Amino acid sequence: MTSKSPVWHPFTQHAIAPEAIAVARASGAYLETIDGRLILDAISSWWVVTHGHCHPRIVAAVKEQAERLDQVIFAGFTHEPAERLAEALVALTPEPLTRVFYSDSGSTAVEVALKMALGYWRNIGSPRPHIVALEHAYHGDTIGTMSAGARGVFNAAYEPLLFDVKRLPFPEEGREQATLDAFEAVCRAGGVAALIVEPLVLGAGGMLMWPAATLAQLRRICDQYDVLLIADEVMTGWGRTGTLFACEQAGIVPDILCLAKGITGGHLPLAATLCAERIFDAHYSMDRSKTFYHSSSYTANPIACTAAVANIEVWREEAVLARVQALCEMQEQHVARLSANTVFRNARRTGTIAAIDVDVDDQGYLAQIGPALYEELIARGVLLRPLGNTVYVMPPYCITSDQLDVLYAALVNGVERVLAGVRS
Numbered sequence: 001m002t003s004k005s006p007v008w009h010p011f012t013q014h015a016i017a018p019e020a021i022a023v024a025r026a027s028g029a030y031l032e033t034i035d036g037r038l039i040l041d042a043i044s045s046w047w048v049v050t051h052g053h054c055h056p057r058i059v060a061a062v063k064e065q066a067e068r069l070d071q072v073i074f075a076g077f078t079h080e081p082a083e084r085l086a087e088a089l090v091a092l093t094p095e096p097l098t099r100v101f102y103s104d105s106g107s108t109a110v111e112v113a114l115k116m117a118l119g120y121w122r123n124i125g126s127p128r129p130h131i132v133a134l135e136h137a138y139h140g141d142t143i144g145t146m147s148a149g150a151r152g153v154f155n156a157a158y159e160p161l162l163f164d165v166k167r168l169p170f171p172e173e174g175r176e177q178a179t180l181d182a183f184e185a186v187c188r189a190g191g192v193a194a195l196i197v198e199p200l201v202l203g204a205g206g207m208l209m210w211p212a213a214t215l216a217q218l219r220r221i222c223d224q225y226d227v228l229l230i231a232d233e234v235m236t237g238w239g240r241t242g243t244l245f246a247c248e249q250a251g252i253v254p255d256i257l258c259l260a261k262g263i264t265g266g267h268l269p270l271a272a273t274l275c276a277e278r279i280f281d282a283h284y285s286m287d288r289s290k291t292f293y294h295s296s297s298y299t300a301n302p303i304a305c306t307a308a309v310a311n312i313e314v315w316r317e318e319a320v321l322a323r324v325q326a327l328c329e330m331q332e333q334h335v336a337r338l339s340a341n342t343v344f345r346n347a348r349r350t351g352t353i354a355a356i357d358v359d360v361d362d363q364g365y366l367a368q369i370g371p372a373l374y375e376e377l378i379a380r381g382v383l384l385r386p387l388g389n390t391v392y393v394m395p396p397y398c399i400t401s402d403q404l405d406v407l408y409a410a411l412v413n414g415v416e417r418v419l420a421g422v423r424s
């Protein structure tokens with residue numbers, strides 16, 4: 001099917017993908033197509049929309065800011081939205097996270113984190129070359145973040161450009177000690193600049209969940225060997241795992257924290273990399289060669305910062321955590337129901353995120369069932385985007401109990417229908 005549109009869509013095989021669905025507007029948990037169809041957005045439009053689409057408070061703040069200051073160079077200049085947001089972010093996160101570096105996507109937030117880590121060791125006069133990451137990790141789609149992420153079908157073509165990282169086995173249930181032992185061995189060998197992890201849930205790697213206690217142990221090993229810990233909370237941040245940030249559940253603080261996706265409530269692209277004072281200090285010098293050399297044109301765009309400030313006001317004033325807790329409980333009940341269904345395996349939940357694996361032989365990201373199920377569910381008015389044979393539900397927090405019931409009924413019926421087709 002050759003579309004007339006010149007648009008090349010992300011993660012889309014245009015030769016076989018259905019025509020892109022044109023969306024005219026969105027509100028709450030729903031998208032509305034140009035022909036008036038409603039689609040329940042069960043994946044928060046790729047994990048970014050937290051409260052719901054077009055939250056009135058964020059919309060109003062954006063409108064007002066757009067008329068006042070659109071964009072300004074951020075080297076040598078500053079503005080109130082960026083200052084207010086940085087103060088709010090530092091207030092929301094524990095010591096020693098005291099400095100905020102802006103960029104515009106999750107990938108750039110992680111690139112900045114990796115550069116800060118290497119810059120830190122170099123600037124204090126003991127360069128360290130190695131980054132350590134988890135098996136099945138996903139940290140973005142730029143060359144650096146792909147390098148930190150798992151290798152596979154997504155990046156096979158770019159392999160010649162990817163740098164090596166030390167890889168730890170994923171802390172599977174009952175095998176957490178193997179991860180800790182591997183990390184300790186790597187640290188003992190020396191030269192480790194930083195460990196980067198997605199706390200509690202590996203998102204794009206298949207919604208793989210791991211315990212807070214293991215994260216706390218990894219932090220302890222980082223302390224022991226003076227290795228920096230980078231928490232990539234691009235997906236897990238802003239309530240997804242049941243707390244504002246996933247690290248809170250382990251009672252730990254990373255040295256570098258990457259935030260994006262939900263930072264504006266999902267309204268505008270923005271990212272922030274927070275770091276400990278000692279990392280800023282290492283770059284603070286009369287020697288200009290120790291400058292942190294990173295920028296993007298739209299760094300700290302005032303309208304995006306305003307959306308993020310409004311998002312934090314929503315968090316403060318609307319009892320969002322209570323809403324998140326209620327969603328966690330509803331998700332738990334659905335997960336319990338799914339575990340009793342024999343077509344599913346490994347029903348699991350961390351915070352507001354629920355996931356199951358469909359029991360098929362064909363597994364992995366390219367599993368046939370993924371696209372088939374996607375289309376079946378879209379026809380039923382539900383947007384879910386399986387990762388291979390893994391189906392996950394990550395809705396905006398405004399979703400109601402009735403809407404969730406509709407969603408899970410569609411999921412179960414859809415899977416049964418597709419399995420009948422696949423098997424016949």
Ligand SMILES: *Cc1c(COP(=O)(O)O)cnc(C)c1O
Nearest residue numbers: 105106107138139140203234235
């Ligand atoms: C989505 C994601 C990224 C990349 O964010 P973009 O805004 O898509 O560049 C990085 N890390 C994690 C954990 C993510 O889920």
